[in-house]
Amino acid sequence: MSVYTLRINGTDVAGAAGQSVLDVATENGIEIPTLCHLDGLSDVGACRLCVVEVGASGKLLPACVTAVEEGMEVTAHSDRLAAYRRTIVEMLFVERNHICSVCVANNHCELQDLAASLGLTHFELPAVNPRVGIDASHPLFAIDHNRCVMCTRCVRVCDEIEGAHTWDVMGRGIDARVVTDLGTPWGESPTCTSCGKCVQVCPTGALFEKGRSVAEGAKTRRPFLPYLKRPGEAMEP
C-alpha cells in the first residue's frame, strides 16, 4: 500500500492511500469539526463543517471524503474557514427550533458543543421558525424534528449497521425530513427493530429515549455501539 506525505496546517504528516484527510488529521491530533461524519458509517460530505483549504488556490474540499494525495497542502484552520463553519452552525440553529434549556440533550449535544468551540455567541440570521412535528408513537423512543439537523446518521446506521433501512429522507430543501418507512408513524413501522442505534448516533436531542430526564440524556453512558466512535470518546479496542 502506498503511503503519502502531506502537510496539514504546516505540519508534515503521513497518510496511507485511501485514507481521508480527516482520518489523517485526527490521527495527528489536528481537530477538524464534523457533524454528519461518524466513524464506522459511510461518509456523505453533507454538513460541510469539515471543509478544508487544499492547495495554493485554497479550494474548499470536505475533509471526510477527500482522499490524501502526495504533496497535498491542507489548511484545516483559518479565519476564513472559522467564519464559514460558524455560519454553518448558525444556519442549523436558526433552521428549526433549537431551545437548549428544554432539550433532553442539553450538555450532551454535539450541536451545542460545536457552537461553543467555534465561538458562536449570537445569531445574526433571522430564525425560520418552521412548524415541525414530534413523532412519539414508538413505545421506547421519540423523534422531535425541531431538534433535527438532517445529518442523516440515523438513516445510515439503520441501513448500514442494523440493516433495517427504516429511516430515510422525505421532502426536499428546507422541507426535508427524516421519516420512518415512507412516512409511517414510527410506532407502526413494520421494519423498525427497536434496536435504538439511531438514538445513539443522533448528535442532538432529536432522537431520544422516552422516560429519561435531561441529566440522563447523555448518549455515551454505555458502550452501546462499540464499533461506532463519537467525537471526544476513545474507540473501543
Place this chain on the structure above:
Amino acid sequence: MTEPTGTDRPGRPVRRRRPRGAVPAGPVRASAHVCQAASCLSASSDQVLDALAEQVSEAGLTDVAVKRVGCLGLCAAGPLVQVPETGRLFDRARPDDLGGLVEELRAVRPGTAPGPPAPFFARQVRVATENSGRVDPEDLDDYRARDGYRALETALHAMTPAEVLDQVVGSGLRGRGGAGYPTGLKWTTVAKAAGAQKYVICNADEGDPGAFMDRSVLESDPHRVLEGMAIAGYAVGANRGYVYCRAEYPLAVARLKTAIRLAGRAGLLGADIADTPFEFHVELRLGAGAFVCGEETALIASVQGGRGTPRPRPPYPAVSGLWRSPTLINNVETFANIAPIIRNGGDWYAGIGTPSSTGTKVFALAGRVVNTGLVEVPMGITLREIVYDIGGGIVDGRPFKAVQTGGPSGGCIPEQYLDMPVDYESLKQVGSIMGSGGMIVMDDSSCMVDVARYFMDFCREESCGKCIPCRVGTTQLHTLLTSICEGSATLDDLERLERLSDMVKQTSLCGLGQSAPNPVFSTLRYFRGEYLAHIQDRTCPAGVCGVANREVVRQ
C-alpha cells in the same frame, strides 16, 4: 406503426390522436411543413395539420405533401407552417383560414427558388437543429433520407473507436449542458477508464426557467440524439445507454419512445447494429420534477432508483458513475452535434465559431424581445446580433436593460457588453455563464433585485436539502432579497447578503448550491444602484417592487 386513436376502449383513457399529415406516394411538387412541437401544438397546430391535409386533398393537389415536422423556431408566432420550396413561413395559421397557403402550394412550379430568408433565420447556422422543421420526428425513413444514421454506420464500418474519439477531440466541441467541459476529453477519459461495463447517459433533464432547447431537439429530431449516443457508446466501449428525460416533457418522451422502437426494429439500436458485432441498448428514465437531477451525480442516483441527491466528486462519473461503472454523461444538444461531426469531420466543426468555443449553440430566446423562439447561432456572435438582428429588438421599442443567460446558475449581462462575443470565456468574464442556452431579455420594466429574488426562490424550491449551505442558505438569501424588495432592509442586510452569498458559493456540495448566488453577484455587480435605491430611498426604480406588489415570505 399504428397511431393511438381516439376510439374508446374500456378501461383506457382516451388519448388524443397525434395527426401525421398526408404525404403522397408519387413525386412531390410542393410541400407544407406544419410544426408539431409543443409550442405550436399548444396553439392547436394539430388541427391546422388535419385541416390543411383535408383542404389540399379537396383542392385536388395530389402532388402536395402535408408533413408533420418539429420546431420551426419562431415559437412566438405559432402555429407555423413553412413551404420549403418558396421559403415562405406562414405564422399564426388557423384551421379555418388556410386559403392563402393552399394557393401558395398550388402556385409552386418545379424550379421555384426559395426567397431570401427572414432576418430571424438569416443569421442562424443550423447544426444541432439542422433537421428541426424539416423531418418528421416520428418517421425513421424521413430521418434516414437526410443522412440519418449514416454517421453511425460510417463509424461502425470505417472507423475505429480511437478514430471516432480523434474526430470529437478535434472538433473542439464543449459540453452544451452548461459548464462547457471539453466533450472529447470526457469521452477519452471514459474510454480509458478501467471496467468491463460502461454506460452512456443522455441528460435530458432540462430545467432552467425559460429554456427549451433540449425539449425542442427531442421533439423535432429524436433520432439524432440516439445516433449521437450510439456513436458515443462505440467510441467509449459502452453497450448500454439511458436517456434521463423529465416527465414534464410528455411529447418529447413519446417521440423518444417511438424513435427507440423504430431504430431498434431497423437494426440501428440493440444487438448487431448495422450488421456489426456492436450492440447498444437504450432505455428511457423519467425524472420526477427535480431540477437538481440535472446534476450528474444526482441524475445517476435517480437512474439507479434512489433519491435524486448529489454526492461529492471525485470520484467523477467518468471513473465511477452508474452502478459504479465508468459513465459518460452528455447533454441532449451535445449528442445532437455528434452525427454531423462524424459525417463532416472534426475540422469542419472546429471551423465554425471561435478557436476556444467551436461550433454553434442553440439558445431559447425569451423575455421582452420581439421574436421569441429557438435560435442556433455560431459561437462568437455578439449579443447585439442575437437580440436585435435575430430577436428583432425589444418589444414596443423600449430600452434594453440586461440579458440573463445560464438560468439560476447564470447572471445578468448589462448593456455595455452587448457587443461582447458569445463564447464560454467571455460570458464567464462578465459574471455569467453559457449555461444550457436560456437567454432572457429584459427591458427597463424589470427590477434586477426582483430578478435575483426570483432565481433565489427557484433555487430554494429546488434545493435537495442534503447540504446545509444550500438548504438553509438559499432560504436565508431569499428572505434577505425579499426584505430588500419590500423596502424593509438596511445596509447591514446588503453586506450580509454579500457575505452569505460568498459562503453558499464556496461551501455548497454541488453545482446547484455553488452557483445559486450567481444571479445575486451579477446583479450586485452591475445594478448595485437598484439595490441601494430599494434600501436607502425605499423605491423600486423599475416600479416592480413595493407595497403594491408585496409578497409575503412563504415559510
